[in-house]
Amino acid sequence: MDEKIISRVDLMKICKDVIDKGNTLLTPGAADYYVVKDISDIILDTSALPSKISHKSYVFPRTEPVLYYKRSKNDVQLIDINIDSKKIVILGAKPCDANSINIMKHLFNWDHSDEFFNKRANNFMVIGLMCSHFDEYCFCTSVRSSPVSEKGSDLFLIPVDINNYALKIITEKGKEFISPYSGYLKPGDEKNSKLITENVRQPEAAFDSSEVYEWLGENFESPKWEGVGNLCLSCAQCAFVCSVCHCFDITDEDYSYTEGRRMKNWDGCQFGNFTLHASGHNPRDIQSKRYRQRVNHKFRYYVDRFGEILCTGCGRCSRGCPVSIDIKEIVSNCNDNQKEFLK
Amino acid sequence: MNELIKHAKELLEKGEVAAVIGYRQVSEKRTKPVIITEPEETRALVFNEYCLNNLAVYLTKARIKLLGRKNNKSFKLAITAKPCDVHSIVALIQENQIDRDKIHIISFNCHGVVKDFGFDFNGDNLSSKCITCETHKPLYYDKLLGEVKETPQARDSALERIKEIERMPHNERFEFFRSEFDKCIKCYACRAVCPLCYCQRCITDKTIPCWIETSSHQRGNFAWNVIRAFHLSGRCTGCGECDRVCPADIPLSLINRKMTIEANNLFSFVSGRSLETPTLVGSFNEKDNDELFM
Ligand code: SF4
Ligand code: SF4
Ligand code: SF4
Numbered sequence A: 001m002d003e004k005i006i007s008r009v010d011l012m013k014i015c016k017d018v019i020d021k022g023n024t025l026l027t028p029g030a031a032d033y034y035v036v037k038d039i040s041d042i043i044l045d046t047s048a049l050p051s052k053i054s055h056k057s058y059v060f061p062r063t064e065p066v067l068y069y070k071r072s073k074n075d076v077q078l079i080d081i082n083i084d085s086k087k088i089v090i091l092g093a094k095p096c097d098a099n100s101i102n103i104m105k106h107l108f109n110w111d112h113s114d115e116f117f118n119k120r121a122n123n124f125m126v127i128g129l130m131c132s133h134f135d136e137y138c139f140c141t142s143v144r145s146s147p148v149s150e151k152g153s154d155l156f157l158i159p160v161d162i163n164n165y166a167l168k169i170i171t172e173k174g175k176e177f178i179s180p181y182s183g184y185l186k187p188g189d190e191k192n193s194k195l196i197t198e199n200v201r202q203p204e205a206a207f208d209s210s211e212v213y214e215w216l217g218e219n220f221e222s223p224k225w226e227g228v229g230n231l232c233l234s235c236a237q238c239a240f241v242c243s244v245c246h247c248f249d250i251t252d253e254d255y256s257y258t259e260g261r262r263m264k265n266w267d268g269c270q271f272g273n274f275t276l277h278a279s280g281h282n283p284r285d286i287q288s289k290r291y292r293q294r295v296n297h298k299f300r301y302y303v304d305r306f307g308e309i310l311c312t313g314c315g316r317c318s319r320g321c322p323v324s325i326d327i328k329e330i331v332s333n334c335n336d337n338q339k340e341f342l343k
Numbered sequence B: 001m002n003e004l005i006k007h008a009k010e011l012l013e014k015g016e017v018a019a020v021i022g023y024r025q026v027s028e029k030r031t032k033p034v035i036i037t038e039p040e041e042t043r044a045l046v047f048n049e050y051c052l053n054n055l056a057v058y059l060t061k062a063r064i065k066l067l068g069r070k071n072n073k074s075f076k077l078a079i080t081a082k083p084c085d086v087h088s089i090v091a092l093i094q095e096n097q098i099d100r101d102k103i104h105i106i107s108f109n110c111h112g113v114v115k116d117f118g119f120d121f122n123g124d125n126l127s128s129k130c131i132t133c134e135t136h137k138p139l140y141y142d143k144l145l146g147e148v149k150e151t152p153q154a155r156d157s158a159l160e161r162i163k164e165i166e167r168m169p170h171n172e173r174f175e176f177f178r179s180e181f182d183k184c185i186k187c188y189a190c191r192a193v194c195p196l197c198y199c200q201r202c203i204t205d206k207t208i209p210c211w212i213e214t215s216s217h218q219r220g221n222f223a224w225n226v227i228r229a230f231h232l233s234g235r236c237t238g239c240g241e242c243d244r245v246c247p248a249d250i251p252l253s254l255i256n257r258k259m260t261i262e263a264n265n266l267f268s269f270v271s272g273r274s275l276e277t278p279t280l281v282g283s284f285n286e287k288d289n290d291e292l293f294m
């Protein structure tokens, strides 16, 4: 792997160039990832917690038209959508967030290749930033990641002193992106940055994901689901802020009797009507079944299907849960040691 | 806290209640709801400045109402409620969602809570509802606990903000709400956490006809936030939970508080303050101001 040194000043020059060329530059804030208009807004703080809402909407928007339609007496005419395919550079992605597009890619290319997702995903350039601070809700180290994980990043930044970063070039895409700026790069030494990353404090692993996988397979009917089902309020905060939850609903919006559009909107598996059939039957009719689905989908079904855990350990669903249900606590109790998930 | 634990334990041991809905501490500056059915588990119960959740939201859930079915003893539920949470309980009783005699209210002399978990308790971090709170002692209760303590002083900046918005020219005000509602991701956490949003089927879930587009675009977001404001007008008790949980940081309290002020100005009514007064929406008076009718 190639490692360089870049000063913060030069990095900002690259950012300015990205914006000047008309591309979108995203960076995490406290509430959300936001589009940078002025480079003086860029913070690049390794000690910031994951933003309340992830960057997911830039690759999988919360609402988007997938086609327009026109109806006439004997005919329906379908009109394709031109997908906005601007390049998006995401600067300072938390290591937990950096890998999320790769995790979702499996789903959006499973039995059907979702051109809306793919076009945007291919236009993403991820510049990850090492993370130096975690709280009680972080658990990246329990889901095959870590605060210094380069997974999902095309380029990865490690601050070596106040003014300089070690810049690791991880992918071909990253190499291509940085090559026009090679004048800003000085040769780096992997030993230096390794010394830093090795000394980063990491959250202790909270659970063993393969044991969780086994337990979930055998405990579909566990009475433990009832307790958490009693507490959960059936919103979609957890799914909508999550960087890898990807469920959507298709709905038609008529402008008039003859024209309208078909929308693809975020949906969440904790909503009571998520699995409600037209017949009135609902296979997940009570909250405990819905919560069980959330955990199983993330830590078992997705692993079965794609070999990946559908969770990056960012903890934002727990931080924001109206009733403080902590997914790390739940998953840590996916074993027979305790009678209840939460105590 | 021993008083609380002792009392709750007794209720469960005697079989007077099926469950105690309360708070447990999870870290120094955070608590979370807990539903307790076994007497020994009551030792987890706490009450302090970090008890932010309005637990009244659980009282209308069928699965909680029916907890008593298991032990075949009582269908009564005990709930630990701040005096302001008691307002929500009163509103639910007035709207015939729960029976007063099936609820055992454990309330407290309350001197305020923090605006969000993780903050130190002081005037700067006081929840905005506590700044104007008139009921540090609950209006209704079955058991009153806690000592009377002074509430920290703080400026009512929310009211100042409401006045500011009122003074905005029409288009500027529209722009303000447009930019706020644009942030809404339609997670419906505001609805989920609201004790008064108890509809089995929310109007947003109705598809034929579809009154409110499920899409989280400008029109859909406006429709959702405005309809919720309307549905809570004269009903919202001001607990501030929707505002606290909104992941998009939309200042929902400003809207609810403004509607509460309007309802009070027009009809001299504030929701959840009296078990004797009928609800605003459910009552009619010849002298009612009718300038709102369209
Ligand atoms: S776990 Fe929390 S955020 Fe998720 S649906 Fe339940 S209450 Fe909402
Ligand atoms: S499930 Fe929660 S912790 Fe896991 S990636 Fe989603 S938001 Fe983060
Ligand atoms: S509003 Fe009043 S009763 Fe409610 S938490 Fe604040 S001080 Fe306590």
Ligand code: SF4
Pocket (backbone or CB within 6 Å): B183, B184, B185, B186, B187, B188, B189, B190, B191, B225, B245, B246, B247, B248, B249, B250
């Ligand atoms: S909680 Fe906030 S983001 Fe979620 S639906 Fe309500 S207003 Fe929108």
Ligand code: SF4
Pocket (backbone or CB within 6 Å): B190, B193, B194, B195, B196, B197, B232, B235, B236, B237, B238, B239, B240, B241, B242, B243, B256
């Ligand atoms: S609308 Fe908001 S402030 Fe009013 S009762 Fe509901 S959750 Fe509480």
